[in-house]
Amino acid sequence: MIRVFPFFLEAAWVTIQLAVLSGAMGLACGALGAAARLSRSPALRFAGAAYVSVIRGTPALIQVFILYFGGPQVGIQLDAFEAGVLALGFNIGAYMTETMRGAIISVDRGQTEAARTLGLSRFETFRSVTLPQALRLMIRPLGVNINALIKGTALVAAISVVELTYTAQRYIGSTYKPFEMFLLAGVLYMAIIYVTGLGVNWLDRRAALR
């Protein structure tokens, strides 16, 4: 166990990088997707809805495979880590789109009406009245998305990115201590999730103070 620990730690660092990078990309995709879904243009609304529907209607693993193995056929050459980050980010972005959209539309209509009757424009109303309230509402559900993403990073083990699950699998299959190896990886995952949870709580508390 002590002998393999450094390998697990190294792998956990890869998992963290995957989660941070694809999480950031997911937030960007989510913001764009939510903006598209709530826009006044039917074409953008359709594009947003299609993005969410297709991504959420198909397995993330297939999405990773299309980008990594299929990418070269359409001129996209990526290494496994890059492909993993992009596919995971694009995937979680679809879920975050729905989270963000849900938070925005759950801000009371009365708030918008009040702001508009004060003479604020549609954009000003959104920026200074709706969005600040929606941001607060979306912190926790986005935290749930991030939690799913952290566990979801495991599937890039299938394209041989040497992250935590890939490493654990190698030792689960080769040592005679499968449960110990599972536990070791499990504890590291839960540590990452725990720390992320602390961050989400902190953000949520800070947002609630205002």
Place this chain on the structure above:
Amino acid sequence: MTDRPIIDIRHAAKSYGTLEVLKDISLQVKKGQIVAIIGPSGSGKSTLLRAINDLDPLTSGEVWLEDAQVNKKLPTRQYEAHINSVRQNIGMVFQHFNLFPHLNVRDNITLAPKMLKGISKAEADQLAVEQLNKVGLLDRIDYYPSQLSGGQKQRVAIARALAMKPKVMLFDEATSALDPELVEEVNLVMKQLAEEHMTMIIVTHEMGFAQDVCDRVLFMDQGVVVEEGPPEVIFKTPANERTKNFLRKHLKGQN
């Protein structure tokens, strides 16, 4: 008919921490008797009623159903079997009906008989028809509770309790949650039961009903039975000042 009571409550007391909700109450109810318990809210009348089938266990004192002690101290598993068989003989009707929303009227009525009395589905259905006939709701046998009015729900709840052929029926403010125009249909069913000499203990706010239907009235306040007697005495010539005050307020509202 023997003089032995069906329900015998001996020195019932109950407290939550330092708050005493029942203080040394004794009450005997004989077969065929109809007893009303009246009193302000928080007087302990519902708690007393719910102690009769050990839904709210007493802190001390005994409750007997004929020759069985309801609140016998037993190890958990034995107590479970004991209380379940006792409760089959005590029907209870609640303020908020507590019908099972996922079952239609028929299944609400037949669930317990089928499970506990081992009767066939056909017999159970026949039982449902009989009981629904009694409460005048045979045409609602396939309805779900959400499709019924409050008065109809309560009549079904009464039918459900009657289907177990209980020796005594407890009514815990059966009409308090109903719209005023729906109270009468439930009262009618209860009157009909009274005419059939069902033993009943009724916690109620309806003084008129208590006066018309009951043989005995108990007035409770602050965990004690302040006064009890036949309705004509309690309602016309109450002895206790607290009873008088309570009745003055409540009879005014009703008449």
Place this chain on the structure above:
Amino acid sequence: MGLDFTVVPPFAGALLTGALWTIAITVSGAVLSFFGGIVFAVIALYAPLVVRLPFRLFAWLFMGTPLLLQLFLIYFGLIQIGVDLPAFVAGVIGLGLHFAVYNSDIIQAGIRAVDIGQYEGARTLGLSRLQTLRKVVVPQAIRSVVPPIGNNMIALLKDSALVSVIGVAELTLSSQMAISRTFRPFEFYVAAAACYYVINLGLEAGLRRIERRIQIAR
């Protein structure tokens, strides 16, 4: 190298077989996760502490780790200690247990939300604790939790792709086998994605019908 989707139709039969296996594993996993979820919920709420505590640890582990890791443990790990499960069985157990833990959380909340009057109504009729639970509380809890459990089943369908990694010849692995013959990953993965999308639409429609049926029956 351009895209050429005409390579797909010759493998339509193989993909269809894979799709049927995907459906089979999804249905088996969903059934296991549903009943497992009920059992776990009842354990978490009512079992004695000696049962509840180990169960909590198990639930905590399964909720905090990736499904893929769990599949590896069940398939490759159990072989190490002499339990050689067929891949399909290992896949169903992995998917089923993983989602049973999530369903258990939902069902627990559903059970807690059942009105206390329902317990009293059943208990005053003389029903035992277990009878009350089985006939009155759980059926009502199930109704209120159908939509979130349905979402879990949709997630389960998509996660069933992961069992390709332990060698179950479902849709994903079938497309990989076609790719190894044609070297056309893009076309076949897109075709597989399309199949999943269609199965997903079917599943969503089915769940909506169940939800509607339940709405009527209350």
